[in-house]
Amino acid sequence: MRLRRSNPHAFEGINATPLIDVVMCLIIFFLLVGKLALDRGAQIRLPESRSGETDTAPDLLIINVFRTAAIDPVAAQAGSSSFVARVMVEGKQLASTGELETFLALRLAERPRTQIQLRADRELPFGLVEPVLRACARAGAKSARLAAEKPS
Template sequence: MPENSDINLTPLIDVIFQLLIFFMLASTLIKPNMIELDLPESTSGVKNQEPDLIAITYRLQDGGPVITVNTTPVTDLEALSSSLREFQRPGDETRHRVDIQIDRNVPYQNVISVIDTVRDAGFPRFSLQTLMPSSRPRENP
């Protein structure tokens, strides 16, 4: 081999272009597995309304439980149930969003009792939240 000989890159470039063309053609021939859907168009201009929020707060204050429904205090679980039933209308199960905010010091059995009361009142879907220390009402000095 002569010392000043160069490598001929023409065959390599030809092979690369052939592979490039092959992959471009092969990728367009493969159809992805997708379900074709014809979605209906809306005939009404009514937008979905956000569900109404029902906020239940359960905290321990001065050694006793304090339950509120949308800032309205209730005395016990029966009063909570009757207060929740006021929000319920027939055929209106998904209109309300129930957020249950529980103080971290509340015994777990009481949490289960509140959940059972909410379900029995006709609200099978709810969310649980832990009350943060800053969300507690301040004590008067």
């Protein structure tokens, strides 16, 4: 009886299916982490608070309000520093509180259980945060939570 020998030089190739699965999982992971970093990792110095609770709402919408120096020649001559609020939601900068109100109204119509978390810079005057809160109220939000960090 004669046994056949396989050709030792024949190369069957690498099974790439597990490699593709791992790469797809990594892509999905980094997309999710990147979105969280955009929302929560914005360069905002939050106010400090000793009390409060961690917000773990499943449908959380984060509104970031940044502090931006205004270019105002009158204020510059007077020596005063003025700030302008810059509003970002889901990585998109909104031009006005009217645009924010429209966005929120559509979002709350789609998902009425959406919880709103407002992250505003600690040195931003409340007069610049108030229009954002008013836009939330006009859009139909039942509440908006202000984010703070625990002092170290």
